[in-house]
Amino acid sequence: QKEVEQDPGPLSVPEGAIVSLNCTYSNSAFQYFMWYRQYSRKGPELLMYTYSSGNKEDGRFTAQVDKSSKYISLFIRDSQPSDSATYLCAMEGGSEKLVFGKGTKLTVNP
Amino acid sequence: DADVTQTPRNRITKTGKRIMLECSQTKGHDRMYWYRQDPGLGLQLIYYSFDVKDINKGEISDGYSVSRQAQAKFSLSLESAIPNQTALYFCATSEGYGQETQYFGPGTRLLVL
Numbered sequence: 001q002k003e004v005e006q007d008p009g010p011l012s013v014p015e016g017a018i019v020s021l022n023c024t025y026s027n028s029a030f031q032y033f034m035w036y037r038q039y040s041r042k043g044p045e046l047l048m049y050t051y052s053s054g055n056k057e058d059g060r061f062t063a064q065v066d067k068s069s070k071y072i073s074l075f076i077r078d079s080q081p082s083d084s085a086t087y088l089c090a091m092e093g094g095s096e097k098l099v100f101g102k103g104t105k106l107t108v109n110p
Numbered sequence: 111d112a113d114v115t116q117t118p119r120n121r122i123t124k125t126g127k128r129i130m131l132e133c134s135q136t137k138g139h140d141r142m143y144w145y146r147q148d149p150g151l152g153l154q155l156i157y158y159s160f161d162v163k164d165i166n167k168g169e170i171s172d173g174y175s176v177s178r179q180a181q182a183k184f185s186l187s188l189e190s191a192i193p194n195q196t197a198l199y200f201c202a203t204s205e206g207y208g209q210e211t212q213y214f215g216p217g218t219r220l221l222v223l
Contacts, residue, residue, distance in 0.1 A: 008150070032210045043114075043200055043214035044153075088153070092210040096141070096160070097168075102152035 003027050006089055006101030015110050019076040021087050023101045026070065029093030033065050035074045036088040038103065044088055048074065079108045113137045114215035116201050122221045123191050131186045131218050133201030141204045142184040143212065144168075144176060146197040153200070159184055160206065191222045 006023045013019055021035075032051055036044035048063040050056045050072075056063045062075040072091075076083055089101040114135045123129050133142065144156040145168075155168030157176040165178055173195060177185045188195055198219055202212040 034211060036214075041217070041219075043216045045214065046211055049211055090212075096206060096210065097143075097155060097158065098210065098212055100153045102150065 003099050004089065004091060004101045007104055008102055010105040010107060012107045012109060013079055015079060015081060015108055017079050017108070019079050019083070019106060019108075021074040021076075021089075021104050021106070023072050023089035023091075024070055025072070025091055025099075027091070027093055027099075028067075028070070030091040030099075031094075032092040033063070033072050034090040034092075034098070035061075035063055036090060036100075038086045038088060040085075047087075081108050081110050083108050114201060114203055114213055116199075116215040116218050118218060119216065120219045122223065124223050125190075125192055127191050129188050129191055129220075131188075131199055131201075131220070133184045133186070133215055135182050135201075135203045135213075135215075137203050137205075137213060138181075139203040139205050139213075140181060141206045142178070143202040143204070144174075144184065144186045145200045145202065146170070146195075147200060147217075148197050156186065156199075188220075188222075191220075193222045196220060196222045 035048040037047045038044040053067045060077045064073040086103040086105045088103045090098045143158045145153045159165045159178045175187045201215040204212045
């Protein structure tokens with residue numbers, strides 16, 4: 001079992017839809033959770049960072065962590081064509097190295 | 111100006127050639143990382159450095175070497191390039207010490223013929 005599993009998609013939604021992106025993990029030592037957004041031919045950029053279980057909201061984005069289920073989610077409300085990108089989850093648990101999911105490619109259609 | 115820069119942005123080389131990819135950062139971070147990204151495989155860690163004197167191998171270090179010339183500079187070398195090293199290469203930095211977020215450069219697209 002890989003440490004971090006992420007459905008690669010692709011995921012295609014209409015503009016305005018609510019998008020749910022998810023990752024599961026197996027290492028209970030993970031305590032830092034991040035979501036990165038990567039546009040085509042660009043480097044990943046940090047979107048959300050959470051430390052504990054629960055929800056964290058930033059504008060149209062909500063990151064959710066459920067440590068008991070080893071499951072994290074990123075919700076995008078009122079999705080826009082500019083949200084079209086690949087979304088990578090990442091986690092860290094004491095090794096000071098991030099473990100990344102393989103990314104989910106999202107397309108938001110006008 | 112970008113906090114993490116990479117040169118070159120694109121490179122085409124031939125099998126057997128030695129090439130160097132360079133990374134510079136102005137964030138003042140001690141920790142620097144080199145990743146490669148292949149379609150369907152995600153980001154794979156090649157080497158990482160927690161300070162100038164601390165360099166460590168990542169998951170896929172074979173065929174690569176690194177040099178940390180200063181806190182702000184971390185170079186990746188392919189001693190004898192082979193076609194399966196064709197990939198997108200990213201440099202990243204982090205503050206560490208509980209601040210584990212990594213900040214990425216724009217990437218170098220490498221094609222080995």
